[in-house]
Amino acid sequence: MEFAVEVKNITKKYERFTLSDVSFSVPQGCIMGLIGENGAGKSTIFKAMLNLIKRDGEVLFWGKPMTDKDIEMRERIGVAFDAICFSEVLTVKQVGNIGKYTYKNWDSARFQELVTRFELPEKAEIKTLSKGMKMKLNLAFAMSHNAQLLILDEPTAGLDPIARDELLDLFLEFVQDEEHSILISSHITTDLEKIADYITFINKGKVAFSKEKDALLYQYGIVRCGEKDLAAVKNAGCIAWKKNECNYDVLVEDREAIKRTFPHLVIDNASIDEIMLLTVKGERV
Amino acid sequence: MRGLVYKDLMTEVHEFKRMAVVLLVFLIGFPVMMYATSDDLSDLYGMPMTMCTVMGMVMINNSFGYDERSGWMQYALTNPISRIQYYHSKFLTHAVNVLCGTVLGLAVGVIIAGVTGQLTFALLGEILATSAGTAFALCLVGIVFIPLMLKFGVQKGAIVTMVSFASVGGISAALVVGLTQINDDLTFIIPIIAVVALGLFITMYFLGRKWVLEKEF
Numbered sequence: 001m002e003f004a005v006e007v008k009n010i011t012k013k014y015e016r017f018t019l020s021d022v023s024f025s026v027p028q029g030c031i032m033g034l035i036g037e038n039g040a041g042k043s044t045i046f047k048a049m050l051n052l053i054k055r056d057g058e059v060l061f062w063g064k065p066m067t068d069k070d071i072e073m074r075e076r077i078g079v080a081f082d083a084i085c086f087s088e089v090l091t092v093k094q095v096g097n098i099g100k101y102t103y104k105n106w107d108s109a110r111f112q113e114l115v116t117r118f119e120l121p122e123k124a125e126i127k128t129l130s131k132g133m134k135m136k137l138n139l140a141f142a143m144s145h146n147a148q149l150l151i152l153d154e155p156t157a158g159l160d161p162i163a164r165d166e167l168l169d170l171f172l173e174f175v176q177d178e179e180h181s182i183l184i185s186s187h188i189t190t191d192l193e194k195i196a197d198y199i200t201f202i203n204k205g206k207v208a209f210s211k212e213k214d215a216l217l218y219q220y221g222i223v224r225c226g227e228k229d230l231a232a233v234k235n236a237g238c239i240a241w242k243k244n245e246c247n248y249d250v251l252v253e254d255r256e257a258i259k260r261t262f263p264h265l266v267i268d269n270a271s272i273d274e275i276m277l278l279t280v281k282g283e284r285v
Numbered sequence: 286m287r288g289l290v291y292k293d294l295m296t297e298v299h300e301f302k303r304m305a306v307v308l309l310v311f312l313i314g315f316p317v318m319m320y321a322t323s324d325d326l327s328d329l330y331g332m333p334m335t336m337c338t339v340m341g342m343v344m345i346n347n348s349f350g351y352d353e354r355s356g357w358m359q360y361a362l363t364n365p366i367s368r369i370q371y372y373h374s375k376f377l378t379h380a381v382n383v384l385c386g387t388v389l390g391l392a393v394g395v396i397i398a399g400v401t402g403q404l405t406f407a408l409l410g411e412i413l414a415t416s417a418g419t420a421f422a423l424c425l426v427g428i429v430f431i432p433l434m435l436k437f438g439v440q441k442g443a444i445v446t447m448v449s450f451a452s453v454g455g456i457s458a459a460l461v462v463g464l465t466q467i468n469d470d471l472t473f474i475i476p477i478i479a480v481v482a483l484g485l486f487i488t489m490y491f492l493g494r495k496w497v498l499e500k501e502f
Contacts, residue, residue, distance in 0.1 A: 050363050052502045068498070071365040085360030087292070087351035089299040097295075102288030102364050151363075 002028045003063070004149045004181035010048050010057030017205060019044050019055070024200045024210040026149075028062075029178030031171065033192035033213070034185040035276055036202035042185040043082070045202065046153050050079065061149065075104055078147030082154035084134040088127035092120050095141060103145035111144035131158045139167065143174065150174065152184040156191050164188070168195050189272040193217070201276060208279050213272075220270040221255025222278070224248070229265060236261055240282030251278040289361060289374035293348040294381065300347040304340065311336060316397050330397040334390035334416070341386015342423045345379045346443065349434045359502035372435070372497040379427040387420040428486045432493025435500070453485075 005026040012019040019041045026032040034042050048055040066073045086095055096111045118136040156164045174180050186192055200210040223233050225248055233250050241250040252258045255267050312333050319329050352358055394412050398404040434442035
């Protein structure tokens with residue numbers, strides 16, 4: 001399997017937070033969703049990958065490390081942070097011109113197409129755009145230079161469901177030829193359930209898991225049981241559990257195996273939200 | 286690097302539009318006021334020229350301000366731009382700003398001198414030489430304050446720049462006063478000052494380079 005990105009053991013220490021030994025890989029042609037609480041370290045991972053902070057460990061893009069001087073490699077990467085990083089007095093058209101003068105492979109027609117598709121007013125200054133429009137402009141910039149990899153930090157935050165759906169379709173179009181890949185962080189796990197092939201869950205600066213989404217959704221389950229069954233389920237592959245008013249929710253890694261062992265118990269499918277919630281808030285074995 | 290300079294210039298054009306009215310009022314008002322109140326009109330063009338040139342010099346501050354507020358630098362470094370290119374782009378933008386300010390100042394000076402009947406070939410030569418000298422000096426000043434802006438940010442950077450210039454100016458003045466008491470002829474210190482200044486500029490450039498390479502976001 002070829003990887004667009006391989007993150008190997010990256011570590012970054014701050015006074016109050018440590019990104020600890022983070023490793024995951026994004027296969028070429030896939031979408032990897034990065035999930036986690038606020039402050040879990042998702043944005044720090046992006047910064048570490050893009051050499052915006054010093055860190056230990058290694059990050060490989062298409063098998064090669066990227067240094068500050070590797071300009072050609074950055075031609076192949078499109079980045080959108082969670083807030084627009086252009087001066088607010090620039091216009092949409094001027095942002096397009098910045099791209100034209102910055103990227104060798106800038107595709108003005110593609111930028112224009114996205115600006116039209118997103119209904120962005122060309123002559124409007126950025127400060128007059130809504131949050132959603134600013135994010136769309138960010139994405140139009142990141143997607144107009146034939147990038148093979150998109151690194152997107154919360155691109156759908158603050159957007160209405162229709163706009164979000166529109167962007168998700170755009171991301172799916174982007175990876176259709178299986179040459180392009182996306183690494184995307186989001187709090188809106190339902191978005192990732194729709195588009196991601198892989199999910200990496202970051203919890204308190206560490207990788208809690210990095211798995212295929214289908215494996216998560218089809219294998220993980222939540223056992224609803226009483227105190228009497230809890231001890232038995234805990235010994236049979238429980239990841240975390242949480243006490244509710246009158247029962248326990250137990251996150252298990254292999255719900256079919258649990259079903260076979262405990263046929264009398266109610267076992268529901270687990271959504272990514274529930275997996276995340278139980279992993280963060282639940283008690284661990 | 287073209288994209289970086291273009292971005293800075295477009296931001297500054299926006300700021301210039303805001304400042305243009307004030308400048309225009311000054312450029313018309315100052316000569317008219319001087320003409321009406323003073324008999325000595327020998328330096329009527331000097332002040333407006335200086336103002337235009339200085340305005341060119343400070344324009345980069347606005348660009349730094351917008352960069353800081355929008356987090357532009359960290360985004361720019363995800364584009365095909367190296368940190369050193371980013372650093373150099375600021376000097377280039379500064380040079381363009383100073384050049385534009387100087388050309389504007391020159392035009393204003395020549396127009397005022399012409400309208401007041403003072404324009405001669407000799408004066409034109411003097412104005413040109415002064416403008417070129419000022420532009421060169423202001424470009425050199427950029428080598429000091431651009432690294433400081435990148436290191437400390439716009440507000441702190443401006444303060445550190447002022448303190449630096451005041452310190453260097455104060456030390457130089459004290460030295461000159463001290464040396465005058467030993468020897469009246471101070472021409473011998475000109476090459477020393479030039480070498481020290483060159484050393485300072487080179488040091489600041491490399492310090493700035495180091496800061497930019499080490500900057501984290």
